[in-house]
Amino acid sequence: MAHAVLSHEPLTIEPLLELDRHPECGGLAMFVGTVRDHHEGRHVLHLAYTAHEPLAARVIRDVEEDTRRRFNVPYVRIVHRLGDLAIGDIAIACVVRAPHRAEAFEACRHAVDAVKHTAPIWKEEFYADGTSAFVEGCCIRDDLDGPEPTPHRHHSHASHG
Amino acid sequence: MIPITFELYANLERLAGTREYGMNAPTGVHTVGEALALLAAARPELAGSLERCACVSGDTIVRRADPLPADGRIALLPPVAGG
Numbered sequence: 001m002a003h004a005v006l007s008h009e010p011l012t013i014e015p016l017l018e019l020d021r022h023p024e025c026g027g028l029a030m031f032v033g034t035v036r037d038h039h040e041g042r043h044v045l046h047l048a049y050t051a052h053e054p055l056a057a058r059v060i061r062d063v064e065e066d067t068r069r070r071f072n073v074p075y076v077r078i079v080h081r082l083g084d085l086a087i088g089d090i091a092i093a094c095v096v097r098a099p100h101r102a103e104a105f106e107a108c109r110h111a112v113d114a115v116k117h118t119a120p121i122w123k124e125e126f127y128a129d130g131t132s133a134f135v136e137g138c139c140i141r142d143d144l145d146g147p148e149p150t151p152h153r154h155h156s157h158a159s160h161g
Numbered sequence: 162m163i164p165i166t167f168e169l170y171a172n173l174e175r176l177a178g179t180r181e182y183g184m185n186a187p188t189g190v191h192t193v194g195e196a197l198a199l200l201a202a203a204r205p206e207l208a209g210s211l212e213r214c215a216c217v218s219g220d221t222i223v224r225r226a227d228p229l230p231a232d233g234r235i236a237l238l239p240p241v242a243g244g
Contacts, residue, residue, distance in 0.1 A: 033244050049243065052170060052236055054220035056243075080243055092244050112244060120215070121243030122171035134172045137242030141215040143224040 005060040006053055008083045011090040016077045018097065025074065025097040029104035031112045033092040035085050039135065043128040049082045049091065052120040056080070059119045063111055071107035073098040078111055080121060092116075163188060163229065165196050168236040169207075173214070176206050186229075193235060194225030214239050 013032065037044050064076045075097035081090060094112045098104035115121075117138045126132045162185040169177050186199055193216050201208035215238040216223050218230035229235075 050171060051243075052168075052217060052238055055217050055222070055236075055238075058220045116242075116244035118241070119243050120170070120217070120238045120241050122239070123242045124171070134175075134239075135242040137240040139213045139215070139240045140222070140238060141213060142222060143226070144212075 002061070003077070005057050005064075005079055006051060007079055007081055011079055011081050011093050013090075013093055013095075016079065016093060016095045018075065018077075018095075022075055022097045025099055027096075027098045027101040027104035029096045029098070029101070029108040031092070031094045031108050032090055033112070035087050035089050035091055037087045039125055042125075044087070044125045045128055046084065046086050046126050048084050048124045048126075049080070050122050050124070051080075051082055053082075056119045056121055060115055063114045063118070067096070067107050067111040067114070071096075071098070071103045071110065073103055073107045076107060076111055078115055080115065080119065082121070162186065163190060163233065165190075165199075165229065165233045165235065167196075167200055168234065170237065171239050173207060173210055173237055173239055176210065177204060191228055192225065193223050193227050193229060196229060196235060197225065210239060211237070 035047055060078050060080065064078055067076045073096055078094045080092045085091060094108055096104045096108040098107060118140055120140065123135045124132055125135060165186050166181055166183045168181055174180055184199065184203055186196055190196055190199065197211055201211055217236040217238055
């Protein structure tokens with residue numbers, strides 16, 4: 001059975017590492033995004049991630065496969081958290097194993113960026129003043145044409161560094 | 162009449178105050194784009210957000226020019242912000 005790429009439960013890192021496998025790999029690159037307590041000058045108390053789960057799961061699996069192929073690395077695992085998260089909770093984890101560090105770093109960065117830009121997941125931030133807002137993100141519509149500009153790929157969102 | 166159900170996500174759900182919105186389209190409506198035009202007319206508070214939405218049937222993005230999904234369900238996905 002395929003591994004889960006979306007989780008409604010807190011994420012744990014160790015099961016993603018597979019340190020006892022892939023003897024051909026000398027490098028492991030990992031990115032862990034955690035919930036930050038501020039966004040564009042506002043104090044964030046907590047947040048909620050929602051998703052179109054069937055498409056989000058497919059997109060993340062496609063990103064894993066594309067990353068493996070593009071960077072020629074044997075192992076890419078991505079898990080994204082859904083539901084209510086507190087400050088410091090893990091929002092996304094990505095692990096890449098590769099023969100050498102260069103492709104591990106590059107593949108990991110590519111995979112995380114691709115998920116953030118294409119997976120239908122939304123972040124609603126809840127602020128200290130009692131309000132909330134969905135973080136502005138990337139349009140994933142792929143048939144904008146005519147006089148309109150190409151899809152806006154603005155990337156102002158990030159709950160973490 | 163053709164029953165259509167729009168699934169609303171994120172800020173669209175907030176704007177509409179509902180997770181799903183159902184409507185009956187005239188028999189002359191054949192495409193996703195035509196259905197969206199009907200939605201914009203019926204729920205003008207959503208109209209300004211529809212341009213930047215992707216439309217999804219099942220786990221596949223469909224385009225404005227595509228025919229209506231057989232099950233009449235269209236998920237509307239505003240710009241994404243995971244990670």
